[in-house]
Amino acid sequence: MQRIYVHPLPVRIWHWINALGFIALIVTGVQIRYAGLIGLMSFRTAVTLHNWIGLVLIGNFFVWFFFYLFSDKIKVYHPELSPMKHFRASFRQLQFYGYGIFKGDPNPHHISAYHKFNAMQSMTYQIIMLLLVPLQICTGILLWDVRRFSGMVELLGGVRVVDTVHVLIFIFFTAFIFIHPYLASLGHTPTAHFKAMFTGYEDAEDDPGRT
Numbered sequence: 001m002q003r004i005y006v007h008p009l010p011v012r013i014w015h016w017i018n019a020l021g022f023i024a025l026i027v028t029g030v031q032i033r034y035a036g037l038i039g040l041m042s043f044r045t046a047v048t049l050h051n052w053i054g055l056v057l058i059g060n061f062f063v064w065f066f067f068y069l070f071s072d073k074i075k076v077y078h079p080e081l082s083p084m085k086h087f088r089a090s091f092r093q094l095q096f097y098g099y100g101i102f103k104g105d106p107n108p109h110h111i112s113a114y115h116k117f118n119a120m121q122s123m124t125y126q127i128i129m130l131l132l133v134p135l136q137i138c139t140g141i142l143l144w145d146v147r148r149f150s151g152m153v154e155l156l157g158g159v160r161v162v163d164t165v166h167v168l169i170f171i172f173f174t175a176f177i178f179i180h181p182y183l184a185s186l187g188h189t190p191t192a193h194f195k196a197m198f199t200g201y202e203d204a205e206d207d208p209g210r211t
């Protein structure tokens with residue numbers, strides 16, 4: 001059985017801190033948003049926790065960002081530069097998730113050290129890490145001290161606009177936290193990809209394709 005090292009240590013550390021932090025941000029975020037409806041903790045505690053965890057995750061984001069920026073592993077995020085080929089591969093993957101997987105078809109994606117993501121994953125993760133997370137960080141910082149950043153807030157259309165963007169991305173991430181582990185459980189065993197995110201290694205021979 002061939003074991004391929006796919007998740008370097010900084011990515012694994014970033015990922016699990018990020019996952020725990022996101023869950024805590026969602027819980028405290030729900031408490032802040034629905035203060036009158038839920039009583040998990042006081043409003044003040046929820047705000048304080050939300051701010052501190054958010055701050056930790058901003059630092060953690062840069063672990064991921066700088067690791068990929070200064071390592072050749074960045075290739076895992078753009079192995080295919082032809083948009084047409086990328087689109088076709090994404091479509092094949094979508095067909096597999098929506099239909100083929102239920103008939104026992106093999107996964108069209110084949111893993112290797114510099115090709116750990118299927119086309120759908122590499123696109124989704126890039127949108128999340130390079131667009132949605134930075135947007136959430138920026139709107140979060142503005143909402144953290146609306147008075148201090150009032151100039152920028154007004155420039156963007158006011159608190160309502162900034163808050164709406166923050167909440168819409170929050171809704172996306174709440175859905176993502178369920179869909180992402182489901183897709184990650186579609187390896188050659190349900191726990192294979194989870195184990196790999198702890199050990200760094202994927203089994204390639206038993207798992208020629210992956211999610």
Ligand code: HEM
Nearest residue numbers: 011018019022125128129177180181183184193194197211
């Ligand atoms: C319950 C929480 C979570 C679990 C169980 C989980 C599980 C996993 C697993 C098993 C992988 C590696 C295999 C694969 O990509 O299919 C992975 C990768 C990834 N996850 Fe998560 N995840 C969680 C939360 C999150 C959250 C909140 C984010 C939001 C940004 C996230 C973003 C990513 C990214 C970007 C990768 C690829 C990492 C890289 O190699 O660059 N995950 N996750």
